[in-house]
Amino acid sequence: MSDKTMTDGSPVTADHREIDPKTGMQKGYVVLSDEERAKGFVRPVRRKYLHITCRVVTTMTQTIAETYARDPAFYDGTYCADCLDHFRVGADGEFVWDGTDERVGT
Numbered sequence: 001m002s003d004k005t006m007t008d009g010s011p012v013t014a015d016h017r018e019i020d021p022k023t024g025m026q027k028g029y030v031v032l033s034d035e036e037r038a039k040g041f042v043r044p045v046r047r048k049y050l051h052i053t054c055r056v057v058t059t060m061t062q063t064i065a066e067t068y069a070r071d072p073a074f075y076d077g078t079y080c081a082d083c084l085d086h087f088r089v090g091a092d093g094e095f096v097w098d099g100t101d102e103r104v105g106t
């Protein structure tokens, strides 16, 4: 059994990275499976993050938030609901958890 699924727990699809031109969002997002996330979190589960560039807060899906909490380095980038695009996360990325100075993806 795979340790990755789509956000709703369904199997990972080949075309999930296709971008919807209206929203700039991917067709779907991969997360760690329920079983993998149940092994425990190494960070708090946080759903709101600030894009430093535009100062707008975006809220992520619970299963994505739990994937970050289980494995902070799982994703290369995340979506900004104001810019309608994805940008880098990590120590030199463009996002912090809302209300903190802590970079998303660290």
Ligand SMILES: [Zn+2]
Binding pocket: 051, 053, 054, 055, 056, 080, 081, 082, 083, 084
């Ligand atoms: Zn933005």
